[in-house]
Amino acid sequence: MTYLEFHLVFLLPPLALLLLWARPRPSRLWAYLLMPLIALLYTTPWDNYLVWQGIWGYPEGRVLFRIGYVPFEEYLFFLLQPLLTGALLFRLAGEPPRPGPGLARVVGGGLWLLLTALGVMLLALGGPYLYLGLILAYFAPVFVLQWAFGGTSSSPGASPFSSGSSCPPSTCGSRTSGPLPGRGSGGSPRPTPWG
Incomplete structure (x- = not known):
């Protein structure tokens, strides 16, 4: 095919x-x-x-x-x-x-920001960590923005809207092939x- x-x-x-x-x-x-x-x-x-x-x-x-x-x-x-x-x-x-409470948005965004930093560190290590580093450093900032604007509405199970907005398929595996x-x-x- x-x-x-x-x-x-x-x-x-x-x-x-x-x-x-x-x-x-x-x-x-x-x-x-x-x-x-x-x-x-x-x-x-x-x-x-x-x-x-x-x-x-x-x-x-x-x-x-x-x-x-x-x-x-x-x-x-x-x-x-x-x-x-x-x-x-x-x-x-x-x-x-509607966006969630301010604290949830800050905590959720902060966690994704930490994952972004982890991705940059993994990029620096290279070798077997390169691919994971690229994924985290490139796509975790997208989640930071989603939490900044959506807060708890981006948490899994919040609504059908969260199914497509909390975790892009390119980073969460629904693109199985x-x-x-x-x-x-x-x-x-x-x-x-x-x-």
């Missing part, structure tokens, strides 16, 4: 069904359309760096072409995945919840789910 076929089978059909079912309201449509752009702009340098470092790769013959180190289809993923998550949230969640693995940092081939 190519990466484009993955989109055609697993992302576009559920997205189309959810958009027909959820029908985003015009008053919130701007936010729905802004999220994929933010995801694209924020994730592009990180993903290119990981491929450049050999942390993961994309097998030849499974992608159409590359922009930088990353295949075109990965950029499509950066756009389609937030649209899919957003459409699900439009269907499941009502209005966004991950990128198309190629070669690890040690250069050894790894099996891929793409054949």
Whole structure:
């Protein structure tokens, strides 16, 4: 299966069904359309760096072409995945919840800030800690912002809204297949789910 076929089978059909079912309201449509752009702009340098470092790769013959180190289809993923998550949230969640109490926002944001610092320390160590360091240093600041604006509404179980806002899929594992693995940092081939 190519990466484009993955989109055609697993992302576009559920997205189309959810958009027909959820029908985003015009008053919130701007936010729905802004999220994929933010995801694209924020994730592009990180993903290119990981491929450049050999942390993961994309097998030849499974992608159409590359922009930088990353295949075109990965950029499509950066756009389609937030649209899919957003459409699900439009269907499941009502209005966004009010921010939680000030103390919860400070404590939650502070914990994510500590994880950001841990990520920077792991980056400095490098080697086997590089990937975890990259994840924490690059994505934990997103959680800091979520806690600063959402507070306890970002805690798991608070509401359906928290399902899509507390932990982005790219860092919490709902993208189970991950990128198309190629070669690890040690250069050894790894099996891929793409054949």
